[in-house]
Amino acid sequence: MAAPRRNAPRPDVAAMVVPLGRTLMAAEQPILDAHGLTMWAYAVLSYLDETPLRTQAALAEAIQADKTRIIPVLDGLESRGLLTRRPDPNDRRARLLSLTSEGRRLRDAAQAAIQDGEQLLLGRLPAADREVFLRSLRTLYEISQER
């Protein structure tokens, strides 16, 4: 991670990806604030869609959060009517999670604003490179999330 050494032959990929990620997150922050969402709340809304998810543990794993960490997040989102949390009738230990239509609307609005912001950065790349970059990034991201 961190800045590559001056005159280095090539910086480590991690040393470019991690700071870039930090910058992107910092740019997201005011947008999330404007929508009344924390980063973790946005991560939850971004992962859920109208299909109910069977357990909170599965959600936590999917967004790479500790299961205990998302509980206050879910509490907040539920109390604002952005998602519902109800016991699974077939296994009352588990909680079925689903977004409300209002939750979906908020997520879509936040995501649109965030992607608009990202476009400012991506727009600095030539169109052809941008395509390849996004496709490659998606590939590497998916590989990195395997397991």
Add this chain to the structure above:
Amino acid sequence: MAAPRRNAPRPDVAAMVVPLGRTLMAAEQPILDAHGLTMWAYAVLSYLDETPLRTQAALAEAIQADKTRIIPVLDGLESRGLLTRRPDPNDRRARLLSLTSEGRRLRDAAQAAIQDGEQLLLGRLPAADREVFLRSLRTLYEISQER
């Protein structure tokens, strides 16, 4: 950040970059351990080269660390003979930092191992895409570090 929603049109760039960065850092960890380096220590070694840097504050800013945070890191590296820290004769408040040859050797060894590891991931991309990806990443990284 975090995992993109299932069936999302396109995931946010941040939602791919941040988890990818996390995975890369996790992959680096055992390599750093094997070289007796923490992440911050590696960041310091990676940034410094034989040219002395005029202040610790400049180093901290360059690697995006708080100036107070790197002090124990510098203490450790100095006591191991990997860098030297001497008062600037022209302004004895400042400390001139420079890598020792041993520090440079350790940094080079760690960097080679890390880049070998990264190559495993990058190798999954077609060669042409890989070139464009690395070039674009570097561009975006540099833009993101401006200011």
Add this chain to the structure above:
DNA sequence: TATTGTTATACTCTATAACTATA
């Protein structure tokens, strides 16, 4: 006895503020 969700607690990491030494 194992699993889901929850709560309480401890730990790590990071930043803030106060101090020293130089200028």
Add this chain to the structure above:
DNA sequence: TATAGTTATAGAGTATAACAATA
């Protein structure tokens, strides 16, 4: 008085372990 470096402390964020409910 301002700046570089340092130290001590407080705060945020995170994980660990113990608990209640259900299977």
